[in-house]
Amino acid sequence: MTKVDRRIKRTQRLLGDSLIALMLEKGYENVTIKDITEHADVAYVTFFRHYKDKDELLTARLNELITELAERINELAQAEIGEAAIQIAFEHARDNQQLYRVLFSSPGTVRVREELKTIYAERLIQTCAPRAPEGSVxxxxxxxxxxxxxxxxxxxxWLKHDMPYSTQKMGRIYLELVERATWQALQITETEPYSES
Amino acid sequence: MTKVDRRIKRTQRLLGDSLIALMLEKGYENVTIKDITEHADVAYVTFFRHYKDKDELLTARLNELITELAERINELAQAEIGEAAIQIAFEHARDNQQLYRVLFSSPGTVRVREELKTIYAERLIQTCAPRAPEGSVxxxxxxxxxxxxxxxxxxxxWLKHDMPYSTQKMGRIYLELVERATWQALQITETEPYSES
DNA sequence: AAATTATGACACATCGTATATCATAACTCT
DNA sequence: AGAGTTATGATATACGATGTGTCATAATTT
Structure with missing residues (x-):
């Protein structure tokens, strides 16, 4: 394990922090590399000595946050899925509002979101699939x-519309619209008759 | 109703077709306006006489695609084939597979997708809201x-997993998981007791 | 046939990305 | 603490993409 040069750590931290700050300010797509290096007070060329492009920096800088979110998702999936857990998720979104907004709206972060979604879905499969009914449609x-x-x-x-409802209300909506609705749909088997409401 | 100049229609068709063709070839982000105009055999400046940027062209072209989808649904509904509208949508996705894939996977198309989603949601509000129950949670x-x-x-x-189920099956899944599940969730009112499954 | 208008060709400005070189300062290692 | 190593800053430069302006010409409409 080789020791990492202090200057490298310093530069990379400055660049990463600057990207996050500028993303929150003007959106990922609108941040140029020049913006980043100026905000970080680092020479323009230095950027390319560390990262191939903006995406690479974002990925590197977001890795820790992804891990944190993955852990949060893990908690949510492992916990007996209930009101408390999902409410914590909404609270977490509210508390890290700006970052969540950027992550949801910036095209450049699509790959990261897809990855998170897949992780969440896989955890659900591992934890909930055994309890699912047989022969579902x-x-x-x-x-x-x-x-x-x-x-x-x-x-x-919720964030896009400036949080018009409380976390409690959103938790309830989640329970009915997402969790309960999906679970009930899973109860339907091939042989079960289909009747209109 | 003003008549549209033949040259305008011709140019816009050429540009739209070129964008689609190039998207399928190298991905939306990697297509430049110069690429588009060269492929369309049209002057570079002409692009800006019709569209502000790439996104605008894509949106315009996708609107045509949606119109086409709507027409197909109308035709088949009139023909009384008894095929659910959603199934036609899946067939449409299958037939225009490559385009749908690019649309779903290219980060650059996020804004357009968001826009389409909003349009769809608003249409649902206009058509279905009156029938929705009062006092829903x-x-x-x-x-x-x-x-x-x-x-x-x-x-x-479905596309990401290479269409492992038939369009009939997917239509049924949509009906249960999305439409029926949501509709039933909407029935729940504030006063209604909440019982665990 | 005349008026209108979309297009093509060309020039040009601007901006963002990316690479190369070299002196200097900061760091590591012994 | 000193010698060797290496990251950085400054500068120059090339390149590609976006976007605008002008004017003659060709296509279209009326």
Whole structure:
């Protein structure tokens, strides 16, 4: 294990912090490398000595946050899925509002979001699939993906509309619209008759 | 109703077709305006006489695609084939597979996707909101957004996994997981007791 | 046939990305 | 503490993409 040069750590930290700060300020796409290096008070050329492009810096800088979020998701999936857990998620989104906003709205972060969604869905499959009913019309993989996507979407909608409802209310909505609705849909088997409401 | 100049229609068609062709070839982000105009055999400046940027062209072209989809649904509905509208959507996705894939996976198309989702949600609000029950726990705006997002997500999942189920099966899944599930969740009112499954 | 207008060709400005070189300062290692 | 190593800053430069302006010409409309 080779020791990392102090200057390298310093530069990379400055660049990473600057990207985050500028993203919150003007959005990922609108941040230029020149912006980053100026904000970090580092020579323009230095950027390319560390990263190939903006995406590489974002990924590197976001890795720790992804881990934190993954842990949070892990908690949520492992916990007996209930009101408390999902409310914590909304609270977390509210507390890290700006960052969540950027992550949801910046095109450049799509890959990261997809990754998170997949991780969430896979955890759901591992923890909940055994309890799912046999012979459902809906493959559990689809249901898990649906839940993961719908959850993110709900948080996204909430932030996009400036949090018009309380975290309690959103937790309730999540329970009914996403969790309970999906679970009930899973109960439907091939042989079960389909009747209109 | 003013008549549209033939040259305008010709140019816009050429530009739109070129963008689609190049997207499928190298991905949306990697297509330059110069690429488009060269492929269309049109002067570079002409692009800006019609569109502000790439996004605007893509949106315009996708609107045509949606119109086409809507027409197909109308035709088949009139022909009384008894095929659910959603199934036609899955068939449309299958037939225009490459385009849908690019649309779903290219980071650059996020804004356009968001726009499409909003349009879909708003349409749902206009057409279905009057029939929604009073005093639901779930605001109809959220339900509409949920349906729109979940529908896109379902198609996305299906294409991403190389269409492992038939369009009939996917239509059924959509009906249960998205439409029926959401509608039933909307029935829940504040006063209604909440019981665990 | 005349008026209108979309287009092509060319020039040009601006901006962001990316690389090369070299002196200097900061750091590591012994 | 000193010698060797290496990251950085400054500068120059090339390149590609976006975007605007002008004017003659060709296509279209009325």
């Amino acid at each position: 809906i493959p559990f993989e689809i249901a898990a993906n649906h839940i993961a996507a719908a959850t993110f979407e709900l948080i996204h909608w | 779930i605001p109809f705006e959220i339900a509409a957004n949920h349906i729109a997002a979940a529908t896109f997500e379902l198609i996305h999942w």
